Amino acid sequence: MSHKQARPVESERVALNARDVSFSWADTPLHWVPGDPFTAHTINVLHLLLPAGERWFVHVYKQALPLIRDDRLREDVVGFIGQEAMHSRAHDEVLPHLRAQGLDPTPYIAQVDWFFEKLLGDRSLPPGRPRRWWLLERLALIAAIEHYTAFLGDWVLNAAELDRRGADPTMLDLLRWHGAEEVEHRSVAFDLFLHVDGGYRRRVRTWALAFSALVFLWQRGVRFFLENDPALVDARASFREFRLRGRQGVLPATGDMLRSVPRYLSRAYHPSHECSTAQAVAYLAASPAALAAAGRQA
Secondary structure, eight states, X not given: OOOSOOOOOGGGOOOOOOOOOOOOOTTOOSSOSTTOHHHHHHHHHHHHHHHHHHHHHHHHHHXXXXXXXXXHHHHHHHHHHHHHHHHHHHHHTTHHHHHHTTOXXXXXXXXXXXXXXXXXXXXXXXXXXXXXXXHHHHHHHHHHHHHHHHHHHHHHHTOHHHXXXXXXXXXXXXXHHHXXXXXXXXXXXXXXXXXXXXXXXXXXXXXXXXXXXXHHHHHHHHHHHHHHOTTOSSOOOOHHHHHHHHHHTSSOOXXXXXXXXXXXXXXXXXXXXXXXXXXXXXXXXHOHHHHHHHHHHO
């Protein structure tokens, strides 16, 4: 197999626009997948994990803008920043609804904020090489995380079993609007990483950190939801339940997630060879929230 860097698929690139969406949560139950609180809470973790993570993306990318020497890439990064800021806001707006249903996510959010703001935040490093090294590490981390957000976006766009089980349509629209935009901009983080550095050892090292951190934070989040849900008694998070839901199609399949690892670690990897921009754009053309936003912005 060739180790040459794959060329981007030009037809998969689109101009990136932030859509000023809003959602009404008044009719969405806490267990928005009927009879399956484990699946609902596994996905609910996104509302707690993503706002802090996407605010961090935006913060780091604003620091990286002066390093960009390509006008088209700068345009993509600015579009990415706009979309990520909107994602953070949209998921943040779910939190009052969770509190109203008796589940206060504040303790878990504090842990996530510490991870992104303290552990991965700005450090008091001298200007020059140390400060640049830390910025490049974080840009590589974002590229690795974006591989998984695109994977999840592609999954939820195709997760027909959630519809068959009567999942709440507003929650599905939030997840699929967000997932479609993740697919739309899936190449930006990797292209920026290649532009400023692209080192293979850094890609592998930061992938390992990103993957470990996502698994750690996600399982803590699922456990937090199940233990603090006022409607559940002695509920426990387990990998067995996750694998079972993956086989049923209501959560990502474990095998699919594992098979995505060697693709990212291939020297020939480029995100444009994964997922479908056409499918993402088609969803965004039909999404109730995106259509309403387009009407307000017209």
